Amino acid sequence: MSVPLLDVNAQNLPLEEELTAVFTRVLRSGRFILGEEVEAFEAECAAFVGAGHAVSMSSGTDALLAAFMALGIGAGDEVLCPAFTFFATAGCIARTGAVPVFCDVLPDTFNLDLESAAARLTSRTKAIVPVHLFGQSVDMEPLLAFAKQHGLAVVEDVAQSIGATYQGAGCGTMGAFGCFSFFPSKNLGGFGDGGLVTVMDGDLAEQLRRIRNHGMHPKYYHATVGANFRMDALQCALLRVKLRRLAGYAAGRAANAAFYRENLTALPGAERIVVPRENEGFGHVWNQFTLRVPGGRDSLKDHLTKAGVGCEIYYPVPLHRQECFAGLPAHAIQACPVAEQLSREVLSIPVYPELSAAQRDEVVEVIGRWTEA
Numbered sequence: 426m427s428v429p430l431l432d433v434n435a436q437n438l439p440l441e442e443e444l445t446a447v448f449t450r451v452l453r454s455g456r457f458i459l460g461e462e463v464e465a466f467e468a469e470c471a472a473f474v475g476a477g478h479a480v481s482m483s484s485g486t487d488a489l490l491a492a493f494m495a496l497g498i499g500a501g502d503e504v505l506c507p508a509f510t511f512f513a514t515a516g517c518i519a520r521t522g523a524v525p526v527f528c529d530v531l532p533d534t535f536n537l538d539l540e541s542a543a544a545r546l547t548s549r550t551k552a553i554v555p556v557h558l559f560g561q562s563v564d565m566e567p568l569l570a571f572a573k574q575h576g577l578a579v580v581e582d583v584a585q586s587i588g589a590t591y592q593g594a595g596c597g598t599m600g601a602f603g604c605f606s607f608f609p610s611k612n613l614g615g616f617g618d619g620g621l622v623t624v625m626d627g628d629l630a631e632q633l634r635r636i637r638n639h640g641m642h643p644k645y646y647h648a649t650v651g652a653n654f655r656m657d658a659l660q661c662a663l664l665r666v667k668l669r670r671l672a673g674y675a676a677g678r679a680a681n682a683a684f685y686r687e688n689l690t691a692l693p694g695a696e697r698i699v700v701p702r703e704n705e706g707f708g709h710v711w712n713q714f715t716l717r718v719p720g721g722r723d724s725l726k727d728h729l730t731k732a733g734v735g736c737e738i739y740y741p742v743p744l745h746r747q748e749c750f751a752g753l754p755a756h757a758i759q760a761c762p763v764a765e766q767l768s769r770e771v772l773s774i775p776v777y778p779e780l781s782a783a784q785r786d787e788v789v790e791v792i793g794r795w796t797e798a
């Protein structure tokens with residue numbers, strides 16, 4: 426039996442009739458840019474996350490870029506971000522003209538190490554980007570206190586963690602902005618690209634709406650330079666169908682993660698792999714279930730691939746070691762030993778909600794043949 430890392434059709438095809446009806450509705454409306462579907466999707470997302478406002482964007486990347494633009498971050502500024510995350514987190518900082526200053530992460534949760542961030546703070550630091558990686562919140566209380574103490578704006582990268590919580594608060598509601606992605610592999614996976622920014626403050630929400638539409642207000646008047654960061658009405662309409670089911674999807678992911686945690690740790694030779702940590706009081710939404718395999722990651726990856734079990738390395742190169750950042754000032758690309766170690770040890774295995782019981786068993790059995798060998 427083969428088990429893919431992700432099966433978008435298993436989630437989308439059962440909704441085919443409903444999605445097709447939505448397509449027809451939007452087609453007949455003749456309204457494809459902004460408008461009712463976009464506003465309804467934004468209101469529903471804001472309610473789901475627990476934010477005051479939500480502004481949809483063309484992608485998670487553009488959501489981050491728009492947030493940095495709204496904060497006025499640019500040349501001469503520095504922004505603290507983890508070295509272990511998807512490229513977009515740092516790429517957007519660099520695109521504003523600011524310098525991404527890479528910080529190390531914690532070995533058990535893969536999330537930002539605040540001590541490392543504190544060591545890299547300078548008088549030019551303007552913001553900090555907690556990335557809620559793989560579905561679990563950063564430990565926000567100390568991070569928010571640190572940001573407040575040093576006057577830093579907090580931009581949450583929630584691309585992998587829609588619906589995740591920290592001590593009851595929704596991820597994306599704790600910083601100045603929360604930036605989400607609807608890339609097909611994210612927990613609310615779209616039919617193409619899409620993104621969203623959540624914000625508590627109404628004036629900032631209005632500013633984001635202008636930024637995503639060329640800084641235009643009123644029509645054909647531009648007091649600031651924005652861009653075209655709009656999300657299609659069709660994409661918003663289709664995602665409304667899946668948003669209604671998102672809590673159910675998250676429950677499926679959590680059940681799979683609990684199954685793995687119990688069964689992988691009971692395998693003969695289980696000490697060869699490390700299952701991911703789930704912090705108490707953090708509502709984890711399991712975008713990825715990421716093992717650490719000290720000393721044997723590539724061997725386990727080959728073994729799984731040969732047995733037809735999908736797996737992937739998120740992420741093989743930490744960002745401070747990316748070629749495009751080699752020219753940054755030395756203090757921005759200091760060693761991040763944990764991020765470097767993780768990039769050699771991590772392996773993500775299938776955790777998507779539609780995994781069948783037989784598929785889950787298969788994943789554990791295949792891993793077991795490797796751990797006991």
Ligand SMILES: *Cc1c(COP(=O)(O)O)cnc(C)c1O
Nearest residue numbers: 484485486511513514584606608
């Ligand atoms: C996916 C992702 C993004 C970018 O989202 P896109 O919609 O693909 O542009 C940003 N940050 C993180 C952590 C991501 O996983």
